Amino acid sequence: MKILRIFLFIIFFYSFSISASPIKVVNQLENTEDELKVLDNTSVVYCSVKDLARVLSTTIYENIEREKLVLYLGEHRVKISAGTSFLVIDDIVYQIPSPAIIVEGDIYLPTTALFQILHDTVLPTISYIVENNELVIIPTEYNVQSIQVDEKVNGTIVRVKTLKKFKKREISVFLHKNGWFYLTIQGAVADSNNILKTDTRGIVKKISMDQLEGSLQLAFFLRSDIERHEFYQNKKTKEIVITLWAPLSKSVARIKEVKSQWEIDTIVLDAGHGGKDPGTVGKYGTKEKTVVLDVVKRIGRLLTKNTNMNVVYTRDEDVFIPLWQRTKMANENNGKIFISVHANGNRNRKAHGFETYLLRPGKTQDAIDIAAEENAAIKYEESRNGKYEELTHEGLILATMAQSMFMKESESLAGQIQHELNKELKSPNRGVKQAGFYVLIGASMPNVLLEVGFLTNPDEEKKLRTAEYRQKIANAVYRAIIEFKKSREFVMAEG
Ligand SMILES: [Zn+2]
Structure with a gap:
């Protein structure tokens, strides 16, 4: 060799x-x-x-x-x-x-x-x-570094990052009928490798560039017509900012689309258990499935009476609904909030109070036990093959990740519910907790699981048997939804 x-x-x-x-x-x-x-x-x-x-x-x-x-x-x-x-x-x-x-x-x-x-x-x-x-x-170095394209509700913004401030007369733009939008900068030299790597989006479909004698021409191929365009150079950042306005009719439609996507207009109320699955049963024979269905209907009535939000019940009678079908219904109905209502059980009869759960790996043994109990509802499902991933630590992390975009909102909804219940009830506030509940997996919206109280605690069971107590719970949850909607829509308007 x-x-x-x-x-x-x-x-x-x-x-x-x-x-x-x-x-x-x-x-x-x-x-x-x-x-x-x-x-x-x-x-x-x-x-x-x-x-x-x-x-x-x-x-x-x-x-x-x-x-x-x-x-x-x-x-x-x-x-x-x-x-x-x-x-x-x-x-x-x-x-x-x-x-x-x-x-x-x-x-x-x-x-x-x-x-x-x-x-x-x-x-x-x-x-x-x-x-x-x-x-x-040639005695020049790059003075045009990169381009960033951002899609907005009413158009597309193109930011050309430059290292120097160009004079106004050195910058010109031109929209050609062939669909290309040109930006010419005299005395500009671009880092073309960076420029050609730009991610295009919105109205901008493609970018090309030409380093001409003494000037730089950037060309943007537009996906659609534009209503108008404008540009300026930001004195501080030195960016040349071009705004390409989408046609008015299109942007109005888009604003509506975005708004309806975010507007909290549909609430999915899920009464736990039902039919052959009674859930927890108290000393006096009170069944979880009955208590929670009544609470959920009371919340729904308040919403229908006082707001124009749609209410979707996963069940409105004493029937058995598999857990996986509940989030599926919520997603299919374009729900913006999913609240699953349950009543608790514990071997310790002294345990009492209300708590709200988020779908996340369980932190405490108590939380894990409660999730195990609620998840046991799937034993009533005849054909559950492949419907549930084993809620191993890993499976749960995956399910949690899929939900992470709703996690912050789920947290604030859970906090709001606890806050309102605390004002209404004399029971102890057990706080916001986390555990892996099957019923929450797959919900493409903020979602929480509420445990209104312990049926295994004879005092709390007695309270939960009364219409007044259930109405108090419903009032609190109703107010929490209203507050959550307000804060969420405020954030939207700000953003
Ligand atoms: Zn339950």
Whole structure:
């Protein structure tokens, strides 16, 4: 292998020798002239990468053993490998017409292609004039760094990040009927690799750029018509901000769409258990399924009477509904809040009070036990195969992640419910807790599980048998929903 390498080296060395007519380098940036080594006896002119690094005063990393060079140009990396017909610039592959050649520990590349690629990507400040065999380094550095596109309800905002403040007359925009919107900045030089990586969205479908003599042209291909456009340069951030306004009719429709998505207009009330599943049963024979159905109906009546929100009951009579079907119903009805109402049970008959749960891995043994008890409802489901992922720690973390976007809101709803119940009831406030409840999994909306009290506590059971006590609970939950809706819609208006 080594002998072969030496042999190849001799062949190369013999057939290509370093030219007597190097490329002239005119550095207008530093007002100096220099020369760049090239190879002779090649069909196209090859120039030295190491010499280019020297001329550009950039860092180079060499691994001659593996016949590789890496050129560091600002934050960009240009990887060159001998024997291959491509360059890799920041992980993007560029084709060159003939393979890179290694001679005397240096790699040589076809000059015209190399400079064209560098100019188009990471070095817009150089240009190669073939006729004069001259490389010109223009006295500018990037002053346009990147572009950010943001979609808003009524249009799209394009932010062009620049490093200097341009004069107003140096910036111009133009909307062509062919669907392209042009921004021309005189004296601008863009970091094209960054620009071409911009994520497009909203009205902007595609971005292209042209580094012209003395100016930069950015072109934005628009997905749809625009109502109007405007731009300004932010004095502080130096961004050029272009606003592309969506057609009025479209933006009104979009505002409505967004609003209806967020507006709390449908409340899903879930009475726990039902039918063959009684839930917890108290000493005096009070069944959880009966208490919670009555409470839920009282909450629903308050909402229907006093607001124009829709109320969806997962059950409004004594029937058995599988847990998975309850969140499915909630999602299908476009629910904006899901409240599952239950009554508690505990081996300790002294335990009493109310608490609200969030779907999260259980923290305390008590919470885990309660979740286990409520989850046991699935034993009444005949065909539950594959309906429930085992609520292992991992499964629960996944389910929790899917809900994390609603978690903050679920927390505030739970807090609000506890707060209102505390004002209404004399029972102890056991606070907001967390555990893994099947019934909450899969709800695409803020969701909580409320335990109104302990049927296993004879005193609390007695209270829960009375209509007044149930109405108090309903009043509190109703007020919590109203407060939650208010605060949520206030945040929306702010945002
Ligand atoms: Zn229950």
